[in-house]
Amino acid sequence: MSQQLAVELDRSSPVPLYYQLAQAIEGSILGGTLAPGDRFENELALAKRLNLSRPTTRRAIQELVDKGLLVRKRGVGTQVVQSPVHRPVELTSLFDDLARAGQNPSTKLLEYTVGLPGEEVARELNVSPDSEIVTIRRLRSTKGEPLALMTNYLPVDLAPDPAELEGQGLYQSLRTKGVHIRLARQRIGAKAAERDEAQLLDEKVRAPLLTMNRTAFDDSGKVVEYGAHVYRASRYYFDTTLVDR
Structure with missing residues (x-):
């Protein structure tokens, strides 16, 4: 009815x-x-x-x-339809935000490889091009629907075990290693979905996607990770609070 x-x-x-x-x-x-x-x-x-x-x-x-x-x-x-996920622009992980909101996040690990970084990734991680890094690609879903496709790059010594990444968020895994993320540089934008992104996110090719690129630093100012994420614009938006100074 x-x-x-x-x-x-x-x-x-x-x-x-x-x-x-x-x-x-x-x-x-x-x-x-x-x-x-x-x-x-x-x-x-x-x-x-x-x-x-x-x-x-x-x-x-x-x-x-x-x-x-x-x-x-x-x-x-x-x-x-399922209500969109709104997320405050804060120094938190998507997994933690979804869990706190009762959204029942789940993660599928799509890639976990060790190799040399490209020029952009080496620059963001502040490592030499011949330094090995770990590339992690995951599909994050909530309430059974795909929400975000996340690619993260980390120094080898900080990367969590693959098994950890389907049960908890990346930042939670880093915290268990004693890494405290203190600061991040973040850029939010938009793009059209490519064929593989559309297939994974259950969207049409060239559907609008939100993008978020983040470089995170620990207490000492060392780069901890660089992430390049895309989100379904039909299911996700960021909240910001603006203050007059």
């Missing part, structure tokens, strides 16, 4: 009604009132029940489809 959501609209407010409706629905999804897989009330019935025009209701629903919170399926109607 379709879920009927209790919505209160302030018709005297300057905030557009479509936006009020979209915010109410989004709050119910993020708050768990509407769960992934729930069928949502059809557009016409919702408009009639709330005494709204159909274009207003359609625009509110489209806002949430564009955000990846609702999906329209032929023959099924509108359904709630």
